[in-house]
Amino acid sequence: MDNVKGRLIALGGGDDDGLIKLIKSEICGIQSHIEVIATATPQALDAVDSGNAYKEAFEELGCENVRFMRIDEEHEADTSENITRIGKADVIFFTGGDQLRLAHFLQGTKLLELMHRRYLEEDIIISGTSAGAAVMSDRMIYNGYGHYSLIRGEMKTAHGFGFIKKVYIDSHFAERGRFGRLAHAVAHDPDYIGIGLSEETGVIITEGNQVEVFGTGVVTIIDASDVRFSNTRQVEESEPIAVENLKMHLLVNGYRYCLKEHLFQPIPQENRKAEA
Template sequence: MEPVKGKLIALGGGDDDGLIKLIRSEICAVTSHIEVIATAASTPEESGMAYKEAFEEMGCHSVHFMHIDETNPADKPEYLQRIAKADVIFFTGGDQVRLAKFLNGTALLDSMHRRYRTDDIIIAGTSAGAAIMSDRMIYNGYGHYSLIKGEMKTTEGCSFIKNIFIDTHFAERGRFGRLAHAVAHDPAYIGIGLSEETGIIIKEGDQVEVFGPGVVTVIDGGGIKFSNIPLVADNEPIAVENLKMHLLVHGYRYCLREHLFQSLAQEVSKSVVNG
């Protein structure tokens, strides 16, 4: 994972007023250029305009809706020009497979990737808009069936970051099993489960910090000693030894490269002492 200048902000779904306020505080200037992409939504124009109005109510003066779907291609010259000067790109919730379908392979997404690596830009999203941020995303697996081989499925995401799974509505929809299965299947990946109204800020492509009132679940497969996944047939239950889990709340972070759980208060104390 190479250090990057941009930030990823991902919310687990539910009420997203806190996310909009956080973005507003993070970007500071009311003149910042915000692009809303609502392709995942079942009614994208309605959803896009609703978020545009929500940002404007927070005092943001330059908010635009980018309509991308079957009849509106991503690589319009106008859209490429707007992404080139955006300070925030915001993805709404809905169907993450649909969202990735219309962005992957486009010059628009390539431009977003470059901006994320080299500029102080925010890539933000809620629900489906959070799930697409990594190179792989989970799109199937429900209840106890999620721990049956073949029931949990992943597909290509939008690759702002690699080797993590971001799952949303995590506690509310009982998605522990499918995230654990995904990490057990691909132990190089770290699973991050976001409860509703709770999310993460990923800084430098590495430091995962929590915001909101709930809990973020981190599942780390780096210490797995045994898994039967390669051995059993589809429709058989999986067995995994030494799958590690962490629970994070506001004030804590997880460093992806070091596989390290940290208290932000301890880091502040160290810096004061050393300073």
């Protein structure tokens, strides 16, 4: 995706005050339109509560045009009102929950197609926390726990929203022991790069390529481009995997990773965008 004009802002879960403040500082204007989508929350009443809570959090910072968009079993995505609202949005924010629900209700819709077009062509922010972060790429991990995730068949992936390609984004990374499943995913698909987000820590992805960290924690980058051996496609179901020469980088605020170049580098002080 060359010449992408939009930005992705993804948080690994946990306390999201830093993400909300970052979005506010990035849009720089109380008149900016923010759309909150809580479809990932399984229960309807919980989704309403979650959507309204985020709406109020943005409003407490002075944002005046924040709306909660319901998309679920009883509220379809492709209404004329939703299309109009997404057409005006400066920020789209996906809450946490179940990323499979987000994919189920939004994939194949005109609404998601509009989000894609605007992300490619305009300076719009697509943001999310937890499940709302995991769904951003063309593929997402939705299963795999602890050491079991290093057994063939235990780590599972599905199609995501595709704002960015050839990336796996995993949330609650350190806190829920998800190194194994992200390593398994990129070893199985070595043209993908894994981005593991700790809680209260996230990334800003610009131009579909440059990954910068915000927050106080660590972002883990897993790169399988130089793997010399992997048995992930040959080993029998329920057997552990073996991988040689899988690379890992630990990224913190003040550093960035360029996905296309596989490059880890410090950010010049005058160019830093992502503050803790």
